[in-house]
Amino acid sequence: MAAIATSKRRIKESAGDRIFLGFIYVILTLLVIIVLYPLIYIISSSISSPAAVTSGRVWLWPVDLSFRGFEELFRRGEVITGYLNSIFYTTAGTLISVTLTIMIAYPLSRRSFFGRNALMMFITFTMIFSGGLIPTYMVVKGLNLIDTRWALLIPNAIWVWQVIIARSFFQTSIPEELLEASEIDGCSDLRFIWSVVLPLSKPIIAVLVLMYAVGQWNAYFDALIYLKSADLFPLQLILRSIIIQNNSGSNMDAIAMVEKQQLAELLKYSLIVVATLPVLIIYPFVQRYFVQGMLVGSVKG
Amino acid sequence: MLTKRIGGIVLEKQLAFKPDYVPDAKRKASYWRTARRNIKKHWQLHLLVIPPILFFLIFKYYPMLNAVLAFKDYNVIKGIWGSPWVGFKHFQLFFENPQFWTLVKNTIFLSGYLILAGFPIPIILALMINEIRAGRFKKFVQLVSFAPYFISTVVMVSIIMLFLAPRLGFANVVLNYFGFESINFLGEPGMFRSIYVWSDIWQTAGYNAVIYLAALAGVDPTLYEAAKVDGASRFQKIRHVDLPGIVPTIVIILILNVGNVMALGFEKVYLLQNPLNLVNSEIIATYVYRIGLLNANYSFATAVGLFNSIINLVLLLTVNGLAKRLTKSSIW
Secondary structure (H helix, E strand, O other), X not given: OHHHHHHHHHHHHHHHHHHHHHHHHHHHHHHHHHHHHHHHXXXXXXXXXXXXXXXXXXXXXXXXXXXXXXXXXXXXXXXXXXXXHHHHHHHHHHHHHHHHHHHHHHHHHOOOOOOHXXXXXXXXXXXXXXXXXXXXXXXXXXXXXXXXXXXXXXXXXXXXXXXXXXXXXXXXXXXXXXXXHHHHOOOOHHHHHHHHHHHHOHHHHHHHHHHXXXXXXXXXXXXXXXXXXXXXXXXXXXXXXXXXXXXXXXXXXXXXXXXXXXXXXXXXXXXXXXXXHHHHHHXXXXXXXXXXHHHHHHHHO | OHHHHHOOHHHHHHHHHOOOOOOHHHHHHHHHHHHHHHHHHOHHHHHHOHHHHHHHHHHHHHHHHHHHHHHEOXXXXXXXXXXXXXXXXXXXXXXXXXXXXXHHHHHHHHHHHHHXXXXXXXXXXXXXXXXXXXXXXXXXXXXXXXXXXXXXHHHHHHHHHXXXXXXXXXXXXXXXXXXXXXXXXXXXXHHHHHHHHHHHHHHHHHHHHHHHHHHHHOOOHHHHHHHHHOOOOHHHHHHHHHHHHHHHHHHHHHHHHHHOHHHOOHHHHHHHOOOOOHHHHOOHHHXXXXXXXXXXXXXXXXXXXXXXXXXXXHHHHHHHHHHHHHHOOOOO
């Protein structure tokens, strides 16, 4: 009697659970669609014909496949310059940032490091209080970095959050025994970092590289306030001026007015694709490392 | 105690002979001696941290000194330190400014809306993702929901503008299709906050959910077994095991959110601004930029920025203290 009752109840519950689970699947599928749709729409528009885009005929897939937008894009000097500049800023900035972050995060992870707690407080305080926009601008100006490439590489080189994540990784993933063994063998600290710590820290280095690189590639604010010459502008600033401020700045005199407008509209979609694709292509391959790194950071952070 | 905190392995061995009673002065001396020995032994590590420390001193701490500009009338020729002191003049000017309350209101309303709408969604998303079986679908959901986080602010705003464009934007094409009039979304001050907040949720919910997913992975598995034995349904399990398990994480994220109410991101607001929606979209950060860098009114803008930083700090400390008392979880 009792057995029947319990088994009955279990079946009933699992039916309710199954409906609940089905409901979750439906909602998650809807969410995936909501996230993906705008992205697909923009990619599709970028490879449709100018007329199809401006008459609102693109709904999901490309209409009248054409690459006019991209052709036009690469005919423009400012876009190419912006692209090359962004590649430079991303490479150099990431290199500087990752190096500096590891230089401070590793010593902070060593329990025997003298002044560790004080140093930790010294850097975390900058997370909750800052001098503000103008005082920082004055420092950069005082160092004569305004309108130089350095202004985008140095003033924001270290993110405290990245230091905290890297430090917790080193603390939890580099076994103390390795350090003891290498100390007995007379290995110096730098040698230990180079031949033991770094090879063991590939996941966290991947996370640091990804975060700094994406940050640098996507940044526009520092460029907006520190740069004046157009030949130093990163891609994001060019994007802003063409799409958001609507300075199409085109000089296609021979083309009819309507077509010119259509092309200007199409150009916006192509620009978005060109500016975002590098990041979105790399992302699925490094996502595994990324989630790992975030987990490490949040466990001890 | 002290030796343990600073000493390495070798130090502890040497101090093993130490008698129980050591006079204070002597202990202090030995503290500095071990410190010196430690630095000497690990000089390479201490050398390594010098460039990062310089970075923080120059680009984070020196600006804090520069913030005295707020109490001076900046004069280009005399420089920051030579300019005359004016006390709280700029603060007073700001408080008496007719725009003052509008700026504070806009900043708090936008932040508040963002927290109210944006805070629960990643939690719900994480709980839902946690329910489904590990497999391709789960991976796909995580991959997709995370992706918009990598879109830059400029591109995000470009997408918003293209979708909401008055004539050819997707939203208006759909409206027209169903026979409605077109709306100039970005020109309506009343719509500004919703556009900002919901596009932000679209972009960051998946990213923010990862933290909760990590917390959920750390919930004690025996609790699930107990819940199963007690015949709990999926929903009851979420309500009584999952949620209580991630409360500490929720509290910490909430503290950080509320503590940053005044430090609302400048970039996206600035890009979404136009003369039509400025009534609701001018926040303290954009005002500082406009007054300070565009109008070169350095002292006044510094005062406004400083006011903002201090309010923010006070808020963070208050919320943290409250959370400590109420839930025993805090950031420090």
